[in-house]
Amino acid sequence: MVVELHNMTRPARPGRAIASSVFLLLVTVGLAAQMSAARGRDPLVRAVSPPGWLISVRPPKHFRLGEEVHTRKAVALPFFGRAASGAEAVLALWRVEQMDGGSPRSAAELILGRHDAEEGSHPVDARESEAKPLGPREGAELFSWDRTTVVRAAVFRRGDAYAVSVSLEDRPIDEDLYRLFDLTCRSLEYHDD
Secondary structure: OOOOOOOOOOOOOOOHHHHHHHHHHHHHHHHHHHHHHHHOOOOEEEEEEEOOOEEEEEOOOOEEEEOOOEOOOEEEEEEEEEEEOEEEEEEEEEEEEEOOOOOOOHHHHHHHHHHHHHHOOOOOOOOOOEEEEEOEEEEEEEEOOOEEEEEEEEEEOOOOOEEEEEEEOOOOOOOOHHHHHHHHHHEEOOOOO
16 A cells, blocks of 8 residues: 655645635735725825924825915925926925914915015905815815915914915816815824824
8 A cells, every 4th residue: 555645745635735826826816906006096105294383294295395385474385397287386384373262264364465475466355165175174165266276274272374275387277186186185184292
């Protein structure tokens, strides 16, 4: 009588062992590809936290960081990129100081007024105001009169207002750019220390 021992180095059916190995390899590769594709669809990058600010936000991919811009009442941190239409877009984080008693709408109007003053365009038409989330807070969202700029602002615990704005050079904001703007606004985190 012949006795055969079967183990990992000598399987009972070599074809079955190879088929099982190939199947497990394909499952592993498929799961890795699915995870990679899911991560690749995320249009935002890692969180950016400007020094001295109590917020962090995840800006869109393919937008490059610019230098801080200081005004009399606000500080802006711009990110430069292009919309799907090819137009140059500027997404900016804003910190408006000393907003005690101020409203999110007044902070948004201040920022829209700043944009319009730089562009030399008509006065702000901020009649279309909606409450939308800016991180953990409800913020006021306003469009400029020509819909080339949108701002979402909220006032936080210490009295500072933070905002996110996006503007296009010469055309109204399209759906794709607005979606990136909305995702960026929702990604904002407030770090109260």
